Amino acid sequence: MAGAAASALVRPALAQGRAKVVVVGGGFGGATCARALRRAGLDVTLVEAEATYMACPFSNAVIAGLRGLEELRFGYGALRREGVAVVHQAAVAVEVESRRVVLADGAGVPYDRLVLAPGIDLRFDALPGYDARGAETLPHAWKAGAQTELLRRQLDAMEDGGTVVVSVPANPYRCPPGPYERASLIAHYLKTRKPRSKLILLDSKDSFSKQRLFQAAWASLYPGLLEHVPLSAGGAVTAVDAAERTLSTDFGDHRASVANVIPPQQAGRIARVAGVSDRSGWCPIDPVTFESRLRPGIHVIGDAAIGGAIPKSAFAANAEAKVCAEAVAGLLRDEAPAAPKLINTCYSLVAPDYGISIAGVYRPAGDLFADVEGAGGTSPLDAPLSVRALEARYAEDWFRIITADVFG
Amino acid sequence: MARVLINVPRTVRRGEVFEIRALIQHTMETGYRPDAGGEVVPRDIIRRFACAYNGEEVFAAELSPAVAANPFLVFTAVAAESGTLSFTWTGDNGFSQTETRPVAVE
Numbered sequence: 001m002a003g004a005a006a007s008a009l010v011r012p013a014l015a016q017g018r019a020k021v022v023v024v025g026g027g028f029g030g031a032t033c034a035r036a037l038r039r040a041g042l043d044v045t046l047v048e049a050e051a052t053y054m055a056c057p058f059s060n061a062v063i064a065g066l067r068g069l070e071e072l073r074f075g076y077g078a079l080r081r082e083g084v085a086v087v088h089q090a091a092v093a094v095e096v097e098s099r100r101v102v103l104a105d106g107a108g109v110p111y112d113r114l115v116l117a118p119g120i121d122l123r124f125d126a127l128p129g130y131d132a133r134g135a136e137t138l139p140h141a142w143k144a145g146a147q148t149e150l151l152r153r154q155l156d157a158m159e160d161g162g163t164v165v166v167s168v169p170a171n172p173y174r175c176p177p178g179p180y181e182r183a184s185l186i187a188h189y190l191k192t193r194k195p196r197s198k199l200i201l202l203d204s205k206d207s208f209s210k211q212r213l214f215q216a217a218w219a220s221l222y223p224g225l226l227e228h229v230p231l232s233a234g235g236a237v238t239a240v241d242a243a244e245r246t247l248s249t250d251f252g253d254h255r256a257s258v259a260n261v262i263p264p265q266q267a268g269r270i271a272r273v274a275g276v277s278d279r280s281g282w283c284p285i286d287p288v289t290f291e292s293r294l295r296p297g298i299h300v301i302g303d304a305a306i307g308g309a310i311p312k313s314a315f316a317a318n319a320e321a322k323v324c325a326e327a328v329a330g331l332l333r334d335e336a337p338a339a340p341k342l343i344n345t346c347y348s349l350v351a352p353d354y355g356i357s358i359a360g361v362y363r364p365a366g367d368l369f370a371d372v373e374g375a376g377g378t379s380p381l382d383a384p385l386s387v388r389a390l391e392a393r394y395a396e397d398w399f400r401i402i403t404a405d406v407f408g
Numbered sequence: 409m410a411r412v413l414i415n416v417p418r419t420v421r422r423g424e425v426f427e428i429r430a431l432i433q434h435t436m437e438t439g440y441r442p443d444a445g446g447e448v449v450p451r452d453i454i455r456r457f458a459c460a461y462n463g464e465e466v467f468a469a470e471l472s473p474a475v476a477a478n479p480f481l482v483f484t485a486v487a488a489e490s491g492t493l494s495f496t497w498t499g500d501n502g503f504s505q506t507e508t509r510p511v512a513v514e
Contacts, residue, residue, distance in 0.1 A: 206478070232411075232431070232433050232477070233411070233433075234413045250413075250415060250431070251413045251414075251415045251429065251431075252415070
């Protein structure tokens with residue numbers, strides 16, 4: 001009877017037909033989830049403000065001039081053809097009691113279950129001196145699009161002999177190895193185009209993803225060009241002065257010719273408005289169903305969720321979306337979902353023909369995901385350059401495959 | 409010698425309260441952690457930090473195994489007269505390191 005009572009609570013729309021699921025956010029997580037829910041026979045509405053999606057993976061290659069930004073743009077035509085109702089409006093509120101998502105034009109979209117995949121918002125209140133205006137001078141380029149091009153143009157315009165400064169926030173943030181791939185590819189650009197220049201990577205951490213692989217590659221490819229300053233060497237940026245292009249740490253100031261400030265982040269706005277984020281700014285979930293620990297009936301996937309060991313990556317969001325869709329479809333049929341195992345693989349380019357990777361397998365453990373011991377791993381430290389070249393190709397293959405899976 | 413980072417303002421006004429930052433690179437091994445072979449790694453921590461201003465101790469801290477690696481301390485002093493700040497870290501296994509920085513009071 002408890003099950004019947006619960007199902008009565010979660011399916012007011014069933015009397016009119018198929019269960020309705022609304023997905024907010026059309027990135028790797030949201031678009032994947034909408035598609036999977038639709039394939040499970042549900043009535044799915046995807047709410048996404050932008051007409052097209054600009055993917056973050058490979059945007060570091062755009063910054064380094066190795067790829068065009070338009071190659072990262074994807075549309076929602078395939079989702080529409082499969083029967084997903086795609087609404088290009090911002091979701092501005094969630095009415096939890098009446099189970100409706102409120103759109104920018106005031107219309108309400110009813111749901112039986114809601115999936116939020118809002119990605120990240122940059123925190124413009126966390127680093128003194130760095131706000132949305134500051135980002136026009138010191139780009140973050142941590143959401144692909146205009147900011148990516150701005151950083152690209154600034155690097156283009158910089159004279160040989162300049163100093164590029166990249167700042168990295170403390171965990172957690174979107175794409176853990178991303179800052180190090182970016183620093184690598186900017187270093188490649190400088191080495192090949194502006195060899196008297198220097199790159200300083202100011203880091204709020206002492207350890208990072210694929211660290212030994214990155215550091216070995218930097219030592220061989222970019223000696224004297226790329227300097228990594230970890231937390232314990234005073235690398236944490238505590239304030240910025242956009243007008244002076246200066247980044248301050250606890251122990252000194254760094255004046256930059258071009259500065260890329262990757263600021264602290266939090267779950268996208270709609271997650272905070274819906275009340276599914278906690279004081280950390282991120283969303284606690286049940287790792288079996290991705291249902292919010294704070295608001296029943298609302299699921300959170302992708303970068304916005306607190307994943308524990310599982311990283312905030314496109315690959316993880318895609319995997320989480322499929323697990324979440326199956327759990328949502330099951331819950332709507334009163335079926336108890338099985339505990340999933342999730343996989344993440346992440347390639348980073350250290351140079352155009354030099355790729356490295358990390359893979360992990362994750363299982364639910366309490367409120368988080370934990371590593372499955374002994375599974376996964378990284379590229380070997382002592383691999384020949386032919387292996388690095390092959391992994392660079394795999395990175396491109398991965399991007400083609402995942403974007404085809406999500407948007408193709 | 410451990411690497412040390414110290415930030416003291418170049419000049420301070422007489423009577424002013426000024427901030428001092430000091431970081432030392434140290435593992436702060438707790439003494440409770442097993443290594444890869446299951447053996448407990450012996451404790452190796454900084455036990456005490458002290459800052460003296462022209463020879464007089466103006467700030468000190470006791471550190472414990474719960475303190476994270478690379479201890480970073482921020483504290484304040486009152487600008488009395490020009491002179492020298494000395495920073496001393498002492499700890500397990502006979503660890504002792506002292507650094508000095510000048511301070512100019514206007």
